Amino acid sequence: MRPSQLQELRDKGLISHDQHTHLHAVLTKKIFSVFYELRTILYLGVLLFTTGIGILIYKNIGEIGHLLSIIGLFALTVGCFVYAFRFAHPYSDRRIKPPTPFYDYIVLLGCLLFISVISYVQLQYSLLDNGMGITTLITALFFFYAAYRFDHIVVLSLAITALASFWSIAISPQKWYSGDFITESNHHNTAIIFGAAIGIWSYILDRKEIKEHFTFTYMNFASLVFLAGALSGMFIDEHIYLLYLLILYLGCGATILFAHKKKSFLFLLYAFVFGYIGTTYLLSDVFLYETGLWFFYLLISCGTFIYFIIRFKNYFKRAE
Incomplete structure (x- = not known):
C-alpha cells in the first residue's frame, strides 16, 4: 500500500486519524519491527x-x-x-x-x-x-x-537430532565437505528408513491437527535425511544404484507435494538439487561420457536451474 492510498482511506472515513498516523509511520519506515x-x-x-x-x-x-x-x-x-x-x-x-x-x-x-x-x-x-x-x-x-x-520448535530439532544420533545417523556440513557421509558411512539404509518414518509420523500428526506448526521442522529433517540416504546409496551400492535412484525419485516426489501444500520454495529446492544429482549420475553412467555430450548437458542443466530459481522463487512462500 502506498501513502496516497492510505490517505484515501482516511478521507473516506474508513480509518481513524490515529490509525492513519500509525500506519503512515509504518509505511514510511519510521517505525519498524526488530522482533x-x-x-x-x-x-x-x-x-x-x-x-x-x-x-x-x-x-x-x-x-x-x-x-x-x-x-x-x-x-x-x-x-x-x-x-x-x-x-x-x-x-x-x-x-x-x-x-x-x-x-x-x-x-x-x-x-x-x-x-x-x-x-x-x-x-x-x-x-x-x-x-x-x-x-x-x-x-x-x-x-x-x-x-x-x-x-518449543528449537527443542524439537534437538530431539530429532538426538534420535538420529541414536540410530548412528549424522549429517552436517563437515560430513559433506569431507565426504565421510558418502564414502565411509554404512548407515544410508538406516537414514532412508529413519527419514521415511519421521515423514510418516509428521503426516499423521498433521492430519490429526496435533502441533501443526511442528510439521515444517519434521519434514525438513525427514526430507534431508531420506534424500541424503538415497543419494548416498547410489554411490555406495553402485551395483544396485538404479534401485536407490528410484527411491530418490519417490522422495523427491513426496517433497514436491509437501512444497506445494505448504507453499515452500525450500522443499522444492531440496527436490530439484537431489533429483538433479541423481539424474546426472544416471546420465553419466548411461551415455554422457561415451558420447561427449557432457559439456552441452552442463550448459542446459545450468540454464534450467537459473530458470527454476527465477520461475519459482516468488511463487512459493512458506505458509506461516
Whole structure:
C-alpha cells in the first residue's frame, strides 16, 4: 500500500486519524519491527552463555573440581525447568504463546545445560560407557516431551537430532565437505528408513491437527535425511544404484507435494538439487561420457536451474 492510498482511506472515513498516523509511520519506515533481530540476539546469548560456562569450567577445573562443576550445572538445569514448569500454560495441540518474553530461551538453556551435564558425566567418570545408546535415546525422548510440553520448535530439532544420533545417523556440513557421509558411512539404509518414518509420523500428526506448526521442522529433517540416504546409496551400492535412484525419485516426489501444500520454495529446492544429482549420475553412467555430450548437458542443466530459481522463487512462500 502506498501513502496516497492510505490517505484515501482516511478521507473516506474508513480509518481513524490515529490509525492513519500509525500506519503512515509504518509505511514510511519510521517505525519498524526488530522482533527477529532481538530473537537472534537472545538465542546467540543462550549459546554464548552455555559455551562460556564450558570454557570457564575447563580453564578452572583444578580449582573448582569436577564434582562441584557437575553440581553447579545440574542446579542451573533444574532451575531452568522449575521456571519452565511454573509458568507453563496447560498443554494444547495448538500453538501456545510463551507466557513470558524470555520463556523460550530459558527452556532452550535448560535443554542445552542438560546435554552438558550428561556429556560431562560421561567424559569425566565414564559411567555411561555401556549404555550410551540408551542414554541418547532417553535424551531424545526427554527433548520430545519438552518440545511438546513447552511448545518449543528449537527443542524439537534437538530431539530429532538426538534420535538420529541414536540410530548412528549424522549429517552436517563437515560430513559433506569431507565426504565421510558418502564414502565411509554404512548407515544410508538406516537414514532412508529413519527419514521415511519421521515423514510418516509428521503426516499423521498433521492430519490429526496435533502441533501443526511442528510439521515444517519434521519434514525438513525427514526430507534431508531420506534424500541424503538415497543419494548416498547410489554411490555406495553402485551395483544396485538404479534401485536407490528410484527411491530418490519417490522422495523427491513426496517433497514436491509437501512444497506445494505448504507453499515452500525450500522443499522444492531440496527436490530439484537431489533429483538433479541423481539424474546426472544416471546420465553419466548411461551415455554422457561415451558420447561427449557432457559439456552441452552442463550448459542446459545450468540454464534450467537459473530458470527454476527465477520461475519459482516468488511463487512459493512458506505458509506461516
